[in-house]
Amino acid sequence: MAIIAPAKVNAKPVSFDSPPRPIFCYGTLMSAAVYCKVVGTASAPLSKPATLVGYRRRQVRGATYPAITPATADDKVEGLVVHVETHDQVRLLDLFESDDYERQTVRVHLAGEAVDVDVYVWASGDNLLSKEDWDFEDFLQNRLQEWLRDKEVFGDRPEDDQQEHPHGHHFVTAARELDRLRNTNSA
Incomplete structure (x- = not known):
């Protein structure tokens, strides 16, 4: 099994x-x-719509998720600022994103105000990104239920770690860490 590292942190x-x-x-x-x-x-965390200027969101080749990369000052990415509740949750997000990404601090525009936030920026090379933008609405309509039903992603952990996972080993790694944290917190 390949070792899956958490997101790089900068x-x-x-x-x-x-x-x-x-x-x-x-x-x-x-x-x-x-x-x-x-x-x-x-329950869903507190979140608000925001805009990140100077970046572009692109489809990761062969995947159902996106990445962002630095771009021109005219480029922007629409998204949500999410208020993370605990540092353990940040660790889980780092594992979920994997070392294909780097967590960086950037400034976004939120309700007319500039706010510092962390964001996961693609760190694995442009050759793995398509030229196409990623479409959130398409994900919601055509992929979300597949992700939520996938037992290898969000349910029972497979016994055989050599097994291919449709969305990558980092999902399983993050899920195992979540199990470990739950067991530690309940002990």
Whole structure:
């Protein structure tokens, strides 16, 4: 089995005594159902629409999720600023995104105000990205239910770690970490 590493972190540090910095979600995590499954909560977190200027959202080749990359000042990405509740949830998000991404601190426009947030920026090379933009509405209509039904992604963990996972091993790694955190917190 390939070792799946969490996202690289190049974000401004946040004290563990302080709440985590909000995350700018621009892909599958904009779905409350996906976000809740990843971080292990029953209810959707507080989120607000925001715009990230100077980046472009693109489809990852052969995948059903996007990536963002730096672009021109005319480019922008619409998404949601999500208020992450705990530092453990940030760790789960880092695992979910994997080392294909780097968590960085950026400034977004939120209700006419500039706000610092963390965002996962693509770190694995442009050759893995299509020239096409990723479409959230298409994901919601044609892929979301597939993701939520997939037992290898969000349900029972497969016994055979060599098995191919349709959305990547990082989902299973994040899910196992969520199980570990739940067991630690309930002990």
